[in-house]
Every structure is written in C-alpha cells, then in structure tokens.
Amino acid sequence: MKIFLFCLALLFCSFAKAQKINRIINAAEVERIERVLASDSLRGRKVFTPDIEKAADFISAEFKKARLKPLSGLKDYRQSFGMIRPKLISIEASIDGKKLTKDDIVIVCTAEGLNITEQSGFEVKTIGAKDNFTASILQVRQSGKNMVVFLDTSFRKNFARLSFLTRQMLYDAPTAIYILTSDVPKQFSVSLKQSLEKLPLTNIVGVLPGKTKPNEYVIFSGHYDHLGIGKPVNGDSIYNGANDDAAGTTAVILLAKYFKKMHNNARTLVFVAFTAEEIGEYGSQYFSKQLNPPDVKAMFNIEMIGTESKWGKNSAYITGFDKTDMGKILQDNLKGSVFSFYPDPYTTENLFLRSDNASLARVGVPAHTISTSKMDNEPNYHKPSDEISTLDMANMAEIIKSIAISSGSIVSGKDTPTRVQQ
Ligand SMILES: [Zn+2]
Known part of the structure; x- marks a missing residue:
C-alpha cells in the first residue's frame, strides 16, 4: 500500500512537472x-x-x-559597448629610413592619432614566407596585445585583404600595424591620423x-x-x-x-x-x-x-x-x-x-x-x-x-x- 502510494506520488510529481514545463x-x-x-x-x-x-x-x-x-555591475539588462568605424586622414611611415607606400601598411587602431617607433614597446612579430598567413593573422588578432607585424612580400596578395580589418573594430581593440617588407627592419616610425565614428551595440543579459x-x-x-x-x-x-x-x-x-x-x-x-x-x-x-x-x-x-x-x-x-x-x-x-x-x-x-x-x-x-x-x-x-x-x-x-x-x-x-x- 505504501509502495503504491509512493508510486502514485511519484507519478503525480512527474505529471505535475510535465504540466509545469508545458505551461511555460x-x-x-x-x-x-x-x-x-x-x-x-x-x-x-x-x-x-x-x-x-x-x-x-x-x-x-x-x-x-x-x-x-541584471548582471553584476550593470544597472539593467543592457550590456552596452560599441565599435569604432575609422576614416583615414593620413598615414606616414618609414622603415630603416625608407618611406612606405600606402599599399605596404595596414593599421588597425581605435584612436584618432598614433605615433610610434621601435622604442614604443609594441611587441614585434614576423610572418615569414613559410608561415601560414591566416593562422598567423588570427594569432595576432587573438593575442590582445599592441603589435607591429612584419610580413614577407610574398604575401602581397593576401595583404591587400587585411584592409577589411580596419573597417570597424571593438572600442577596446588593441592596435595592430601590419607592414609588408622583404627584410625585418631595425628602425621604424609610423604616424596615423583618422576621424572616428562611434557605433553603439547592446547585448541583453539577465541573471538567475x-x-x-x-x-x-x-x-x-x-x-x-x-x-x-x-x-x-x-x-x-x-x-x-x-x-x-x-x-x-x-x-x-x-x-x-x-x-x-x-x-x-x-x-x-x-x-x-x-x-x-x-x-x-x-x-x-x-x-x-x-x-x-x-x-x-x-x-x-x-x-x-x-x-x-x-x-x-x-x-x-x-x-x-x-x-x-x-x-x-x-x-x-x-x-x-x-x-x-x-x-x-x-x-x-x-x-x-x-x-x-x-x-x-x-x-x-x-x-x-x-x-x-x-x-x-x-x-x-x-x-x-x-x-x-x-x-x-x-x-x-x-x-x-x-x-x-x-x-x-x-x-x-x-x-x-x-x-x-x-
Ligand atoms: Zn545565426
């Protein structure tokens, strides 16, 4: 009898649970x-x-x-952040005293201006002719570090595609300077001016x-x-x-x-x-x-x-x-x-x-x-x-x-x- 009642209760419980889920x-x-x-x-x-x-x-x-x-630290369900859409005004760059043309440099940057040299403390990375282009670029993008990246000139065709990275980026994206060169230079200087459009974005986040x-x-x-x-x-x-x-x-x-x-x-x-x-x-x-x-x-x-x-x-x-x-x-x-x-x-x-x-x-x-x-x-x-x-x-x-x-x-x-x- 007890077992029967227990079974009945169990049956009722799972029935009630099913009802509950179906109601929602x-x-x-x-x-x-x-x-x-x-x-x-x-x-x-x-x-x-x-x-x-x-x-x-x-x-x-x-x-x-x-x-x-709301998620801790937020006042409501909106987690607001945004992206930057830069518009280039000017780039001036040289390596070992030699001026670079605009086809040999791509700069991903969320600031209005940038002036750096080899003494600025940016990490330097070299992508050689034998490296995998896509994997190497992905590594740079996921490193979260400010970087100067020298790419072998054999990547010229792929290099042109990098400009899509400059179209829009998260507010806090690190700076990446990609330079196409046959030799890794000892000295470099890069200066950039651009205007910025700010584009707001919102995740909706709720917590139990x-x-x-x-x-x-x-x-x-x-x-x-x-x-x-x-x-x-x-x-x-x-x-x-x-x-x-x-x-x-x-x-x-x-x-x-x-x-x-x-x-x-x-x-x-x-x-x-x-x-x-x-x-x-x-x-x-x-x-x-x-x-x-x-x-x-x-x-x-x-x-x-x-x-x-x-x-x-x-x-x-x-x-x-x-x-x-x-x-x-x-x-x-x-x-x-x-x-x-x-x-x-x-x-x-x-x-x-x-x-x-x-x-x-x-x-x-x-x-x-x-x-x-x-x-x-x-x-x-x-x-x-x-x-x-x-x-x-x-x-x-x-x-x-x-x-x-x-x-x-x-x-x-x-x-x-x-x-x-x-
Ligand atoms: Zn989808």
Missing part, C-alpha cells in the same frame, strides 16, 4: 515571441539601426517579466543567481541581430531572420521563465541575447571578456531551431561534439525521453567556430551550439524568406524543452563538462 514552454508562447521579433516592423534587426533597438526593448521587457536580475553555487555560471544564449534590409528576392527585401536567430532568442526567453519557475538552480544561470553575430560575433566577443572564463562551467548557444532536423522531430545536433564531454552529458540526460541529440553532421561547415559559442570556447569554456538547421539544405537560410510561416512552432517548443531537460544535471551542479583545450 509551448507553441503559443513560441509564436507570441516570434511574431514580435520576426515581424516586418522590426525590419530584420540589423545592428546600428533603430530597428534592433525595438528588439532589445522587447527582450528586456520579457526578462523583466521573468524577474531576472545560483542557490548553492552562485559563483559557477551556466550560459544560455542566442543572437538577436540579423541582416536587416537587403537585396530583394521575389519582391521581398526584409531579411526577417525568424529562424536565424529569433528562434534562439525565443528559446533563451522561455528557458529563463522556466528556470525562474523551477526555482532550484544550484549554479547561476546567465541568459544572453547577443548582438552583432552576423557581422563577426562581436557581441559574444565583448561578453566573453566581462567574465572570468574558469567560472563559466557551460554554455548552451542556440541557433536556428525552428525547422525540423535531418532526423525529423524532437531531435537536434550539437556542434563541436568531440571538443568536450558536454554532448555526452546532454545525451545521458535525455535517455528515456522522446528527445535525441546528435553530434553535428555538417563537420565540413565548421559550425563550432561560426557562432557565438566560439567566443567562449576560445577561452576554454565548454561552449556548444544546439541547432536543427539542415546546413546542406535549408532553403531560407540568409534569405528574405526566413519568415515565421516557415517555422514549426510545436517542434520548436519541444526542442526548447529538450534543452531544458538536457541541461538539468549541469544546472544542478551535479555534472561539470570538460574544458575546451586551447
């Missing part, structure tokens, strides 16, 4: 949020336009309804403090920017981004509401809608520098979950599956449920490095993207036809639930995924 995460709620974010009136949520501000206001209001706290492990963080994120107004296709010029990534943003909002209601997260949960993903993941790059990476135990980045995956309903994939054991933990937590998570099947697409999870993975955080997007055959990807009418709201609600369930043992502090090796 359901197709109607998904549709309500999507109808705002992907509407034509938000004109594709492009960075540096008033349209994305409307999306920022809406997400903030949803975070407020979920009674999230952890009950027993408040100094350990788990991040749930998606990006709320998209491509805006662009080249018309079949008379439609609004790139709505209903799937990319209003879908991920919708998931973040509903997961925040769900975990608030559950009221039992041991670790601190951070919900983020990133900006500027589409122009180079600048929102997550900035965000990653505001946290101490070892404190962040996991990141669930959510991208394009509005269409059925290649395996059909109730299934999704995890990018960079082998980089940590987080994917296995999620799979274990889904055992016995109707949901399945698979390793990313589109490995040649390098999806692990192509979304906001990469900014956190670079500093060691087990940070993966969960998606259902068929990257070999997603007909509306980056097109004006990425509209709300192409989404499967019911399946999307299920995928959001699967993320909630799969994250359970990480949220509760029971499991801690391995780190990404640097």
Whole structure:
C-alpha cells in the first residue's frame, strides 16, 4: 500500500512537472515571441539601426517579466559597448629610413592619432614566407596585445585583404600595424591620423543567481541581430531572420521563465541575447571578456531551431561534439525521453567556430551550439524568406524543452563538462 502510494506520488510529481514545463514552454508562447521579433516592423534587426533597438526593448521587457536580475555591475539588462568605424586622414611611415607606400601598411587602431617607433614597446612579430598567413593573422588578432607585424612580400596578395580589418573594430581593440617588407627592419616610425565614428551595440543579459553555487555560471544564449534590409528576392527585401536567430532568442526567453519557475538552480544561470553575430560575433566577443572564463562551467548557444532536423522531430545536433564531454552529458540526460541529440553532421561547415559559442570556447569554456538547421539544405537560410510561416512552432517548443531537460544535471551542479583545450 505504501509502495503504491509512493508510486502514485511519484507519478503525480512527474505529471505535475510535465504540466509545469508545458505551461511555460509551448507553441503559443513560441509564436507570441516570434511574431514580435520576426515581424516586418522590426525590419530584420540589423545592428546600428533603430530597428534592433525595438528588439532589445522587447527582450528586456520579457526578462523583466521573468524577474531576472541584471548582471553584476550593470544597472539593467543592457550590456552596452560599441565599435569604432575609422576614416583615414593620413598615414606616414618609414622603415630603416625608407618611406612606405600606402599599399605596404595596414593599421588597425581605435584612436584618432598614433605615433610610434621601435622604442614604443609594441611587441614585434614576423610572418615569414613559410608561415601560414591566416593562422598567423588570427594569432595576432587573438593575442590582445599592441603589435607591429612584419610580413614577407610574398604575401602581397593576401595583404591587400587585411584592409577589411580596419573597417570597424571593438572600442577596446588593441592596435595592430601590419607592414609588408622583404627584410625585418631595425628602425621604424609610423604616424596615423583618422576621424572616428562611434557605433553603439547592446547585448541583453539577465541573471538567475545560483542557490548553492552562485559563483559557477551556466550560459544560455542566442543572437538577436540579423541582416536587416537587403537585396530583394521575389519582391521581398526584409531579411526577417525568424529562424536565424529569433528562434534562439525565443528559446533563451522561455528557458529563463522556466528556470525562474523551477526555482532550484544550484549554479547561476546567465541568459544572453547577443548582438552583432552576423557581422563577426562581436557581441559574444565583448561578453566573453566581462567574465572570468574558469567560472563559466557551460554554455548552451542556440541557433536556428525552428525547422525540423535531418532526423525529423524532437531531435537536434550539437556542434563541436568531440571538443568536450558536454554532448555526452546532454545525451545521458535525455535517455528515456522522446528527445535525441546528435553530434553535428555538417563537420565540413565548421559550425563550432561560426557562432557565438566560439567566443567562449576560445577561452576554454565548454561552449556548444544546439541547432536543427539542415546546413546542406535549408532553403531560407540568409534569405528574405526566413519568415515565421516557415517555422514549426510545436517542434520548436519541444526542442526548447529538450534543452531544458538536457541541461538539468549541469544546472544542478551535479555534472561539470570538460574544458575546451586551447
Ligand atoms: Zn545565426
């Protein structure tokens, strides 16, 4: 009798739990949020336009309804930062007394003026003919240091492409001076004048403090920017981004509401809608520098979950599956449920490095993207036809639930995924 009652209670509990999750995460709620974010009136949520501000206001209001706290140090949910768009006035430069032409120098700098010589203390790096150009440039960009970089003249063709780095940069980007030369010089002098346009950006961040492990963080994120107004296709010029990534943003909002209601997260949960993903993941790059990476135990980045995956309903994939054991933990937590998570099947697409999870993975955080997007055959990807009418709201609600369930043992502090090796 006791056992029977116990079973009944258990059954009732899991029934009540299912009811609870369905009340918060359901197709109607998904549709309500999507109808705002992907509407034509938000004109594709492009960075540096008033349209994305409307999306920022809406997400903030949803975070407020979920009674999230601001990130420590911020007065509200807006994490404001920005980029600099410089306009060149003049460059004068010489190496070993020989004047450089403008084709032989590229300067990435966020100040109006710059005057340096070999005595200014900038680190010097040489990229020789045998080095890998792309990898070497990436190293410079990720070093976070002010640098002078001498590149062998055999890179002349690639060198011309570097000017794209000067188009726009984060406010606090370090200075990098790239010089094309056949010999590494002993002396150099560089002076630059430019005017600056400041371009504000905003991530939306809300927090649920952890009950027993408040100094350990788990991040749930998606990006709320998209491509805006662009080249018309079949008379439609609004790139709505209903799937990319209003879908991920919708998931973040509903997961925040769900975990608030559950009221039992041991670790601190951070919900983020990133900006500027589409122009180079600048929102997550900035965000990653505001946290101490070892404190962040996991990141669930959510991208394009509005269409059925290649395996059909109730299934999704995890990018960079082998980089940590987080994917296995999620799979274990889904055992016995109707949901399945698979390793990313589109490995040649390098999806692990192509979304906001990469900014956190670079500093060691087990940070993966969960998606259902068929990257070999997603007909509306980056097109004006990425509209709300192409989404499967019911399946999307299920995928959001699967993320909630799969994250359970990480949220509760029971499991801690391995780190990404640097
Ligand atoms: Zn995206």
